Amino acid sequence: MSVDRLLPSDEARELIELTRDIADKVLDPIVDEHEKAETYPEGVFAQLGAAGLLSLPQPEEWGGGGQPYEVYLQVLEEIAARWAAVGVAVSVHSLSSHPLLAYGSEEQKQRWLPGMLSGEQIGAYSLSEPQAGSDAAALSCKATRDGDAYVLNGSKAWITHGGKADFYTLFARTGEGSKGISCFLVPAGLDGLSFGKPEEKMGLHAVPTTSAFYDNARLDADRLIGQEGQGLSIAFSALDSGRLGIAAVAVGIAQAALDEAVRYANERTTFGRKIADHQGLGFLLADMAAAVVSARATYLDAARRRDLGLPYSTQASVAKLIATDAAMKVTTDAVQVFGGVGYTRDFRVERYMREAKITQIFEGTNQIQRLVISRGLG
Numbered sequence: 229m230s231v232d233r234l235l236p237s238d239e240a241r242e243l244i245e246l247t248r249d250i251a252d253k254v255l256d257p258i259v260d261e262h263e264k265a266e267t268y269p270e271g272v273f274a275q276l277g278a279a280g281l282l283s284l285p286q287p288e289e290w291g292g293g294g295q296p297y298e299v300y301l302q303v304l305e306e307i308a309a310r311w312a313a314v315g316v317a318v319s320v321h322s323l324s325s326h327p328l329l330a331y332g333s334e335e336q337k338q339r340w341l342p343g344m345l346s347g348e349q350i351g352a353y354s355l356s357e358p359q360a361g362s363d364a365a366a367l368s369c370k371a372t373r374d375g376d377a378y379v380l381n382g383s384k385a386w387i388t389h390g391g392k393a394d395f396y397t398l399f400a401r402t403g404e405g406s407k408g409i410s411c412f413l414v415p416a417g418l419d420g421l422s423f424g425k426p427e428e429k430m431g432l433h434a435v436p437t438t439s440a441f442y443d444n445a446r447l448d449a450d451r452l453i454g455q456e457g458q459g460l461s462i463a464f465s466a467l468d469s470g471r472l473g474i475a476a477v478a479v480g481i482a483q484a485a486l487d488e489a490v491r492y493a494n495e496r497t498t499f500g501r502k503i504a505d506h507q508g509l510g511f512l513l514a515d516m517a518a519a520v521v522s523a524r525a526t527y528l529d530a531a532r533r534r535d536l537g538l539p540y541s542t543q544a545s546v547a548k549l550i551a552t553d554a555a556m557k558v559t560t561d562a563v564q565v566f567g568g569v570g571y572t573r574d575f576r577v578e579r580y581m582r583e584a585k586i587t588q589i590f591e592g593t594n595q596i597q598r599l600v601i602s603r604g605l606g
């Protein structure tokens with residue numbers, strides 16, 4: 229895959245080249261094996277961190293790359309095109325660092341941000357619970373103040389990188405209602421914190437998704453991020469940025485499926501000609517290409533608004549909706565282009581189709597994106 233990108237600087241061009249090189253040499257040789265065996269790619273995130281790819285949009289003063297969001301998202305797209313599970317985890321790492329960066333005190337940032345942004349500390353985002361997904365305000369995991377600590381009790385669900393991450397950006401209840409939720413930074417080894425077995429998922433096999441259980445876990449009170457009760461607005465502000473990450477991941481998956489489909493359509497012959505030369509199939513490929521290009525333009529538009537400091541919440545939801553629906557359609561059509569072999573594990577297109585599905589569900593289902601968009605209209 230080599231998309232001809234419009235990039236704002238030479239530095240951005242070099243970053244894309246670097247990412248493609250890492251994708252070719254580090255990700256591509258092992259992706260199929262790990263996705264089939266459902267094994268975690270130890271060392272891969274450390275390599276991405278060492279290359280500076282885990283903190284591209286964060287400020288340089290804290291060890292970030294200081295890149296515009298439009299550049300970070302295109303790098304993320306390149307990673308996801310090669311390995312969606314890794315792309316999702318990179319996006320979730322950024323999502324998890326956002327609350328500390330945007331709401332942490334100077335002292336908290338000095339303590340924890342450099343480790344996060346260097347990629348030594350991989351983050352996970354823990355908002356969802358078994359009974360609180362779309363309705364995040366219904367969460368019930370409790371944080372009760374006790375002297376110089378909060379005592380955590382309850383269960384969290386669906387944590388990307390659960391059990392493997394170094395820190396968990398946790399949302400827990402300190403009071404009643406939607407203003408009774410607070411944000412905490414939980415270290416992985418906290419006494420009283422344990423993880424469930426990895427979920428048996430349809431895709432994204434190489435990075436675990438687990439539950440977490442807090443059983444009288446004492447967390448130092450200085451790990452509260454922002455004010456007590458501010459948690460839900462912190463969670464939603466992080467998700468605005470995170471949804472753009474998922475849009476970029478979805479476009480990466482769709483681009484990879486399109487590339488495989490075009491290659492196959494120019495090799496396979498029926499009725500004495502390449503299948504790409506049958507107009508019915510050529511038009512299918514054309515629609516796939518149009519969907520990928522327009523989805524990319526949609527997330528870039530939202531990212532540029534973010535880079536300019538303009539409101540972009542509605543545009544982020546539009547980008548997530550458009551890009552993930554495009555990914556679902558394009559990957560399904562890619563399986564169609566392959567015919568019978570598309571339905572086997574001999575080719576990557578079936579994996580892309582499974583991976584595309586989750587992008588329509590997490591970080592707000594596409595029904596919830598429509599809710600956000602409709603509220604932003606009036």
Ligand SMILES: Cc1cc2nc3c(=O)[nH]c(=O)nc-3n(C[C@H](O)[C@H](O)[C@H](O)COP(=O)(O)OP(=O)(O)OC[C@H]3O[C@@H](n4cnc5c(N)ncnc54)[C@H](O)[C@@H]3O)c2cc1C
Binds near residue numbers: 355386591595599
């Ligand atoms: C692989 C994977 C990774 C995940 N990673 C994370 C993570 O790292 N951190 C985290 O916190 N969470 C994570 N999640 C959780 C994910 O964000 C939730 O699954 C998602 O938000 C949906 O919540 P739910 O599963 O409870 O579905 P529900 O909220 O029960 O929704 C069920 C259905 O009802 C629809 N629906 C609900 N409310 C409305 C409404 N008001 N209007 C219209 N339709 C509605 C939904 O769109 C959906 O189709 C992950 C999930 C998966 C599967």
